[in-house]
Amino acid sequence: MLLKQAVVLLGGCLWSLASFAGFMGEPTRQPMAETFPWSITGSAGYAVLNDASASQGQTPIGRIAVGKSLGDLLWGVWGLEFGFQNGTSMELDLPESTLNILGGLPITVSVSPLLDLLATVRMMPIPRSTLFSEFKLGAAYRRMNVLGRDTVNNKSQFAFEAQAGLGIPIIEAVTISLLYQGIFGSSLGFQVHEASRTASIANIPVQNGVLLSLSASF
Numbered sequence: 532m533l534l535k536q537a538v539v540l541l542g543g544c545l546w547s548l549a550s551f552a553g554f555m556g557e558p559t560r561q562p563m564a565e566t567f568p569w570s571i572t573g574s575a576g577y578a579v580l581n582d583a584s585a586s587q588g589q590t591p592i593g594r595i596a597v598g599k600s601l602g603d604l605l606w607g608v609w610g611l612e613f614g615f616q617n618g619t620s621m622e623l624d625l626p627e628s629t630l631n632i633l634g635g636l637p638i639t640v641s642v643s644p645l646l647d648l649l650a651t652v653r654m655m656p657i658p659r660s661t662l663f664s665e666f667k668l669g670a671a672y673r674r675m676n677v678l679g680r681d682t683v684n685n686k687s688q689f690a691f692e693a694q695a696g697l698g699i700p701i702i703e704a705v706t707i708s709l710l711y712q713g714i715f716g717s718s719l720g721f722q723v724h725e726a727s728r729t730a731s732i733a734n735i736p737v738q739n740g741v742l743l744s745l746s747a748s749f
Contacts, residue, residue, distance in 0.1 A: 567704050567748035570598040572612070578712070578740030580621065582719040584637065587621035592740055598651060600748075607654040612667060616645040620678070625721060632723050633730060639678045642735065645714070647671040647692050656700075663706075667694035671714050675735045682729040690716045690735065694742070704748040714738040 573595055580588035596614035622637045630637065649669035656663045671692040677683040693715070698708030720733025 570748040572746040574742040574744040576742035582736040584622040590619040618642040643674040
């Protein structure tokens with residue numbers, strides 16, 4: 532619910548800025564690859580991780596990325612982006628019967644900072660508007676450590692990541708964007724081995740979030 536409210540609020544702000552910019556004259560053409568090939572993007576937002584107890588999977592996120600434009604398309608620019616994003620700690624949402632087999636205490640995990648490599652596409656501004664669309668697809672690497680236990684395994688994993696949203700130019704080489712971010716995969720796959728009183732984790736939880744990004748090209 533909080534994630535939905537954040538998307539609606541930030542989306543309204545972005546649309547208001549675009550409407551205001553529309554009164555300021557012709558839309559600003561997006562920086563082309565040969566003019567501004569590099570970019571630095573700072574993002575702040577909010578994410579929700581699956582398989583967390585109560586509201587512990589909800590966390591603020593920050594991301595910093597370096598991008599390189601690789602070429603112009605008829606309808607935009609494509610390139611690559613390497614990013615770093617903070618992690619979080621949370622208790623896993625597990626049945627009491629499962630926890631009793633493992634000693635009765637909650638299982639707390641730490642999801643390490645995320646590293647990702649994404650292919651990016653920024654579309655040209657929508658006709659009669661300063662808004663442009665942006666898409667990013669690639670792979671994210673994460674590690675999840677189980678804290679204070681040696682009876683449950685740690686997990687390292689690559690996952691598919693997608694980002695998509697809208698943005699507006701502020702000045703020629705600076706833009707602001709509102710993006711959905713999804714880090715996908717399979718269910719947690721938590722299995723208990725009663726004989727040894729140990730357990731195994733198959734996957735790191737799926738993560739969904741929203742990012743407000745400020746990007747400067749040079």
